[in-house]
Amino acid sequence: MEKDKIDKKEHILDVAEKVFADLGYDGASTRTISGEAGVNMAMLNYYFGSKEGLFLAVFERKINSFRTLLQNISSDGSMNAWDKLDKCIDNYVERIIANNCFQKLINREVSMNKRGDLTDKIIEILMVNVYEVKRIMEEGVNNGLFHADADIPLVIATLFGTKNYIVNMPQISSLVLGHDIRDEKFMENELKPRVKTYMKRLLKAYLVKEHDNSK
Amino acid sequence: MEKDKIDKKEHILDVAEKVFADLGYDGASTRTISGEAGVNMAMLNYYFGSKEGLFLAVFERKINSFRTLLQNISSDGSMNAWDKLDKCIDNYVERIIANNCFQKLINREVSMNKRGDLTDKIIEILMVNVYEVKRIMEEGVNNGLFHADADIPLVIATLFGTKNYIVNMPQISSLVLGHDIRDEKFMENELKPRVKTYMKRLLKAYLVKEHDNSK
DNA sequence: CAAAATTAATCAAACGATTGATTAAGCGTA
DNA sequence: TACGCTTAATCAATCGTTTGATTAATTTTG
Numbered sequence: 001m002e003k004d005k006i007d008k009k010e011h012i013l014d015v016a017e018k019v020f021a022d023l024g025y026d027g028a029s030t031r032t033i034s035g036e037a038g039v040n041m042a043m044l045n046y047y048f049g050s051k052e053g054l055f056l057a058v059f060e061r062k063i064n065s066f067r068t069l070l071q072n073i074s075s076d077g078s079m080n081a082w083d084k085l086d087k088c089i090d091n092y093v094e095r096i097i098a099n100n101c102f103q104k105l106i107n108r109e110v111s112m113n114k115r116g117d118l119t120d121k122i123i124e125i126l127m128v129n130v131y132e133v134k135r136i137m138e139e140g141v142n143n144g145l146f147h148a149d150a151d152i153p154l155v156i157a158t159l160f161g162t163k164n165y166i167v168n169m170p171q172i173s174s175l176v177l178g179h180d181i182r183d184e185k186f187m188e189n190e191l192k193p194r195v196k197t198y199m200k201r202l203l204k205a206y207l208v209k210e211h212d213n214s215k
Numbered sequence: 216m217e218k219d220k221i222d223k224k225e226h227i228l229d230v231a232e233k234v235f236a237d238l239g240y241d242g243a244s245t246r247t248i249s250g251e252a253g254v255n256m257a258m259l260n261y262y263f264g265s266k267e268g269l270f271l272a273v274f275e276r277k278i279n280s281f282r283t284l285l286q287n288i289s290s291d292g293s294m295n296a297w298d299k300l301d302k303c304i305d306n307y308v309e310r311i312i313a314n315n316c317f318q319k320l321i322n323r324e325v326s327m328n329k330r331g332d333l334t335d336k337i338i339e340i341l342m343v344n345v346y347e348v349k350r351i352m353e354e355g356v357n358n359g360l361f362h363a364d365a366d367i368p369l370v371i372a373t374l375f376g377t378k379n380y381i382v383n384m385p386q387i388s389s390l391v392l393g394h395d396i397r398d399e400k401f402m403e404n405e406l407k408p409r410v411k412t413y414m415k416r417l418l419k420a421y422l423v424k425e426h427d428n429s430k
Numbered sequence: 431c432a433a434a435a436t437t438a439a440t441c442a443a444a445c446g447a448t449t450g451a452t453t454a455a456g457c458g459t460a
Numbered sequence: 461t462a463c464g465c466t467t468a469a470t471c472a473a474t475c476g477t478t479t480g481a482t483t484a485a486t487t488t489t490g
Contacts, residue, residue, distance in 0.1 A: 024327050026241035030450060040467055045451060104326050111319050111383040112239060123386050130391060153391040154413040157380040158373055164383075165376030168326040171338050176345060176368040198369040205420035223439095245476060255441055257478080266476060 009047055012037050016044075017058045021101035024108055025055060059122065062102055081140030082208055088133060089199045092163065093192055100167035107168055130156060137207070146207040155203065162199065166191075224262055227252050231259075232273045236316035240270060240324055240333075267333050277317050278340050281310060285347040296355030297423055301415055303348060307378065308411045312402070315382035322383055345371060352422070361422045370418065377414065381406075 015037035019028045030051055034041040048054040076084065096103055106122055113119055134156055140146035166173045170181050179186045230252040234243045245266055249256040263269040288294075288302050311318055325337055349371055355361035381388045381396065389395045396406055 022327060024239065024241065024323070026239060027327060029448075031448085041450090042452080042468090043466070046465080051450060107383065108323055108326060110386065111323055112242075113386070119386075123390075126387060127390060130387065134391065151409065151413045153388070153393075154377070154410065155417075156391055157388060158377045158417065161376035161378070161380030162369070162373045163376070165372040165379060168322065168379075171334070172325065172341060172345065173368070173372060175338075175342055176349065176371055178368075194366065195369065198366045202370075202373065202417070202421045206417045244474080246474090255439095256476090257442090258440070260477060261439075 008039070012039060012044065012047065012054075013058055013061055016054055017062075017105065018101050020055065020058060021105040025112075058105075081136055081143060081145050082204070084136045085133075085140070085203065085207075086200055088136065089159075089196055089203075092159075093196050093199065096163060097167060097187070097192060097195065103164070104168050107164055130160070133159065140207065145209065147209060150207050155207065159199070159203070163195075166195070223254070227254060227259065227262065227269075228273050228276060231269055232277075232317055232320075235270060235273060236320040239320070245269075270333065271336060273317075274321070274337060275340065278344070281306075282343055282347075285344055289347050289351055296351055296358060296360050297419070299351045300348075300355070300418065300422075303351065304374075304414045304418075305411055307374075308407055308414065311378060312382060312407060312410060315385075318379070319383050322379055345375070348374065355422065360424065362424060365422050370422065374414070374418070378410075381410070 012033075016028075016033050019033045019036055022028070023032070030044050031041055033054070034044055044051070044054055048057050079087070106126070110119055110122055110126070134152060137146065137150075137152045137155060141148060141150060141152065166181065174180045174182070177191070179190070181187055181191055227248075231243075231248050234248045234251055237243070238247070245256055245259050248269070249259055259266070259269055263272050284306055285303065288299050288306075291299065294302070321337060321341070325334060325341070327334070349367060352361065352365075352367045352370060356363060356365060356367065385396050389397070392406070394401045394405070396402055
């Protein structure tokens with residue numbers, strides 16, 4: 001049936017996304033992916049033409065969900081810059097930290113930079129989110145809510161970099177935190193709220209003028 | 216002569232470091248490395264036992280110098296926790312941001328969790344440095360210089376994560392910063408002091424009690 | 431010192447294993 | 461039967477590694 005076909009392709013894409021994230025593009029062999037997905041090796045080429053086609057399919061499937069993540073927050077006139085940033089942090093932590101394997105995949109391919117066409121596409125997508133956050137922060141500076149000499153580009157590097165460090169190097173952050181961050185319960189009940197609280201307090205301490213230090 | 220022998224091994228390590236960084240561990244074949252270095256393929260195994268041995272040799276050569284530097288700072292009794300951290304940031308930025316291709320390599324390999332033996336060794340070596348920084352921060356908390364409720368593990372994620380973001384995704388951070396960070400002059404004269412200033416101000420604002428906010 | 435013995439360094443060639451990809455035959459359903 | 465799906469078998473290419481032979485350097489010996 002048509003429905004089974006779609007479900008099977010989706011299943012392959014799910015598995016491929018995870019395997020690519022774990023092993024990288026080179027490290028993820030077509031045999032490993034097909035084996036993990038429980039399908040014959042030739043099915044990958046049958047459905048997606050080639051390994052690169054499969055990779056592109058994995059990537060493009062995710063594009064839409066990343067497009068609109070922050071835009072509605074940014075354009076909300078009822079919030080000041082800090083409240084928007086607060087909301088951005090909430091959404092980002094909630095959404096990215098939980099489903100992290102695609103982020104790992106993206107970061108690795110961007111840092112590799114040897115597959116030009118694909119890398120350019122990925123960067124273009126990522127920049128949409130980055131510019132959205134940057135715009136919010138600059139709004140805060142212009143409104144006098146944030147320090148005028150705040151280094152916004154580097155704050156962005158901190159916001160996304162801290163998140164990347166946690167999700168991209170789970171073994172290291174697990175050791176530093178004292179818990180396995182791949183544990184679903186710890187992630188949901190402890191790490192997520194903890195990262196939210198930390199990130200807000202950190203950025204507030206650096207960005208916001210005369211904020212309440214006590215809490 | 217003895218000197219030539221050493222120089223040759225060092226030359227192979229130099230080339231291997233660059234090729235590994237450009238192509239990744241999987242992407243860098245022993246043939247490419249030996250070809251680029253102008254030596255016979257078998258020399259890699261003769262000198263370093265295996266491809267993995269070569270990689271580890273490249274890795275340990277880089278990490279050792281920084282490790283002793285950190286330990287010297289950490290054990291210096293004449294500085295308080297913040298001054299130590301200040302010095303760590305200076306050294307870290309000066310050292311890592313400039314020579315970044317190796318850091319990209321390390322982060323890429325660690326973020327793949329399925330190459331067990333090699334990844335474990337890398338993590339083990341990296342953690343020495345991470346724990347050193349952690350120890351300094353905890354010292355600051357215990358001495359009452361830093362806020363008692365400071366989330367030290369996440370501060371570490373910020374410190375290393377911000378750096379990683381800048382050096383691992385130069386295309387993105389170049390766009391955010393408005394300059395090509397791969398430009399040597401900009402990197403040395405502007406980015407380095409800027410990151411130092413930012414990192415200290417950020418961590419100070421979050422960590423240190425009753426610091427001077429004005430500057 | 432010089433010849434012999436030993437060790438270290440280097441090379442081309444080939445190894446078995448694995449890679450991404452393709453093939454032709456078999457399968458189930460319409 | 462005819463068609464879309466699935467499979468095992470197989471392809472050439474490349475992988476990291478090993479081999480045996482050869483040369484260069486060093487040490488031992490007479």
